Amino acid sequence: MDLLxxxxxxxxxxxxVPVPDGxxxxxxxxxxxxxxxxxxxxxxKAQVQVGGRGKAGGIKLAANPEEAYARxxxxxxxxxxxxxxxxxxxEKASNIKAEYYASFTLDRSAKKHLGMISAKGGMDIEQVAAEEPEAVVKVHIDPVIGLPNWQATEMVYRAKLDPEAARGAIKLLKKLYQAFVEFDCDLVEVNPLILTEEGDVVALDSxxxxxxxxxxxxxxxxxxAMEHDIPPVERMAKDRGLNFIKLDGDVGIIGNGAGLVMSTLDVVSLVGGKAANFLDVGGGAGADTITNALEILMQDPQVKTVLINIFGGITRGDLVAQGIVEAFRRLDLPWPIVVRLDGTNAEEGRRILGEVQSEKLIPAATMREAAEKAVRLAEVS
Amino acid sequence: MAILIDENTKVVVQGLTGKEGQFHALRNRAYGTKVVAGTRPGKGGEQVEGIPIFDTVSQAVEATGANTSLIFVPPPFAADAILEAAAAGVDVIVAITEGIPAQDEAKVFNYLKETAPDTVLIGPNCPGLISPGKSNVGIMPHEITKPGNIGVVSRSGTLTYQAVHELTLRGLGQTTCIGIGGDPVPGTNFIDVLSRFQDDPETEGIVMIGEIGGDAEERAAEFIAEHVTKPVVAYIAGVTAPPGKKMGHAGAIISGSKGTAAAKMEALRAAGATVLDDPTQIGEAMERLLAER
Incomplete structure (x- = not known):
């Protein structure tokens, strides 16, 4: 979750970690x-979950309360x-003497923490890294040991920050790393990290x-998350523990496992259709989960057909089938549903589905067949 | 020969008394897997359907000779469970648990590398592995597998099933099928598994399933180019995933051009792998490659 x-x-x-009062x-x-x-x-400062606020005019100075009102x-x-x-x-304005960059994240290739620091902060750090790679100092940190004092010191001196910033920067880096670990962060980044005219090192952004x-x-x-601007459908999905992302096609997708759902989107595209969403019910989905997922898709007027693609492992086909049956009984489903079930208890699941007397329930034997049927139905409806 | 697990594998299940642990452990035992013990602190001396429960993993290992651990414990305790299994000296640890914080995974990975470098950790957040006809240590539906000569390695759980299913439909059995999991810090990566399949005399072909995010597939491609002489069929999920969106797996995030499906497919193709854009053609493609040999 990205924070504001x-x-x-x-x-x-x-x-x-020192921050200005605000x-x-x-x-x-x-x-x-x-x-x-x-x-x-x-x-x-505008609070939005996107970079480039300054350039867009979302950050402005105000000399007094009336100006603050106007801005x-x-x-x-x-x-x-x-x-x-x-x-x-x-936020209280700072007297900026120098702008730096600092961050901690996980380097998935090295499987260690990665600390980065640069004396060239306040601008697009990716551009700095591309044009002058030596200006961004990178240090791998052993997650078992954490960031030792010597490594924080090395980061600061190798990055060649102004000498008067050294002590404050080392201290701040250690605190920032502590935040990264203790708060279970994927990323902490400060750009700019500043040296003030008063000699303090402060995180001016987060x-x-x-x-x-x-x-x-x-x-x-x-x-x-309650303070975030999330579309109502995504919030509804989140509240129900479902992983949902809205896309712009018309074939609704429900599947189990991120890989299989992504793959389903790909196959739908391959046979000429476009997915309306990504919806992963996760592992071990029960009947309720499936009904919930169908309710989420009912919120999207763009959906014309739904493809349910389940390959059971920890998820059981019979429970998925019960969820679909329950949805047909309880909800007024507006579109045809193509179902492909395989894996754990799939046979029992298909038997349960066979009891549903509705032309809106269309079984498919394979993933490809399911995608073709769903896409064709979306075209004609 | 299968890799990592076979008919001599003796499994201790950490979290056997939980609902999921019990369901899958009993299923695995019914399949023929030697499930010799379970653990649950405070329940030592009890049993689940004839499987003895111990308070700790080391007690289970001493009493039963278990050499493989299968972990179902919830995320807050899972990292600890992995460390306990390693300390007890099992050879292979299979962590099914989904939702372990990345910070815990990074610590566990590095600690194992430093203190128990010979212990193999599969997962976390994975379906485990199966050597068809011999042993199933995980949650894969064994009905779709068949003993044979293809090795399968995948980052995605359900896509592993899809791949295995397509092979079996074509009559192509498997030596071992491994889901390495989609988390940011998997204990075992593609290269570890590819190198075992390459060295295994019975494995004749390899299926590799990747997905967007990270650079594990690109690194695997480098390894394939240099070390793998057996035919490789590869598939990458997430071609149509919009950039910058996190699709379920903590691992599946694209940033910039690095980690895109296109980049991964290109790297694998350049390494000599047969790269498919439709997972339902995996069986067919492997059949063709084996016939050409």
Whole structure:
């Protein structure tokens, strides 16, 4: 889960990564009050889950509360790369002397943590890395040991930060790494990390991606999502524990396992159709899960047919079939459903499906046949 | 010869007393797998359908000679369960559990490499492995398998079944089928398995199923080009997946051009593998390759 800037900064503050003082605002009035409370010049920053806010005009300075009100009015409602600004972060302006970059993530190839730091922050770091690879210092960290002091020190000196930033930067890196590990993050990134005129090293931005598998250790983290702008259908799917992504075709897809569902999208495309969504019911789906999944697809008016592709392992074909039967009984399903069942208890599942007396239920023997039938039905309806 | 597990494999199931653990352990035993023990702290001395339960894995290993562990314990305790199995000295650990935090997986992977380098960890978040006719250590539906000479390795659970199913339909049996799991830090990668299949005299052809995200397939392609002389049929899922979207598996994220299905397919093709764009043609393609040899 990608956090908004202010959410990431709240986590930074919790663990002791220095961040400027700030307030969340959803209206110009709140922005004005926040500026008055903070005092002096403030920065009004759009809170959206997308990069490039500054260039799009989503970050502006305000010298006093009235200016903060005016800037907030301009930024709220702005559309930044498809994301409408509904929230602002009003932050005390910093006296920037130098801008750096720092991040921690998992290097999947090396299977170790990767720390990156650069003296060239404040701009597109991917471009810096492409044009001057030596300007981005990369260090592998053993996850068993963590980030030792010497390695944080080496990162800072090899990146050639300004000498007066060294002590603060080493300290900040260690805290940032601690946040990365303790909060179960996939990524923590600070761009820019700044040296102030006063000599402090501060995280001026935050990009934090949380690993949802770690939420059992952080019972409050799911709350972050309540402040995110998620389409209602995706939220509904999430609440029901389903992995759903809306796409722009007309063949609704339900399957078990990310690989099989992705593959189903590919085969649908191969036979000339277009998937309306990605929906993975996961492993061990029961009857309820299938009914829930069909209800989610009913929210999408673009769907013309549905393809259910199940290859049972831990998921049992008989339970899936019961879910489909239940859906036919309880829901007024608007489209034909092509079902392909294989694997664990699939025979029993097909027998259960055989009892449904509806021309809207179309069995298919193979994945390819199922895709062809679903795509053809979408074309004629 | 099968790889990693065979008729001499003795399995201890961690989490045997749970619903899923029990369902699959009993299914595996009915198939002929030697399921010799289960563990559950506090339930030592009890049994599940005749399988003795021990409080710890090391007790189970001492009493039964178990050499392989199958893990079903929930995510908060799964990393610990893997470390316990390794400390007890089993040769192969199969972690089925889905939803283990990536931070835990990274620690476990590196710790095992440092302290138990000979222990093989399959998974986590995987369907396990089966050597048809010999042993099933995981959740794969054995009905779709058949003893034979093809090795199957896959990052995706259900796609593994799809691939095996297509082979069996064509009469092509399997030496061993392995799902290595789609998590960011799998204990075993494609290269580990490809090298075992290459060395296994009974394996005549290899099917490899990948998906978008990461660079495991690209690295496997380099290995195939240099070391694999047996025919390889490959399939990559996620050709039509929109970039930047995370599709279920923590592993399946595309960033930039690296990790796209197209890049992976190209790398595998260049390495000499037969790359398909339709998984339902896996059996047919392998049949053709074997006939040409």
């Amino acid at each position: 800037e202010y959410q990431g900064k709240s986590l930074f503050a919790r663990i002791g 307030r969340v605002a959803a209206t110009p009035e709140e922005a004005r009050d926040a500026a008055a409370e903070l005092g002096g010049t403030v920065v009004v 907030a009015e301009e930024i709220l409602g702005m559309n930044i790369k498809g994301h409408v600004v509904k929230k602002l972060w009003i 990009k934090v991606a949380l690993d949802e598998n770690g939420f059992f250790r952080h019972p409050d983290f799911p709350n972050f």
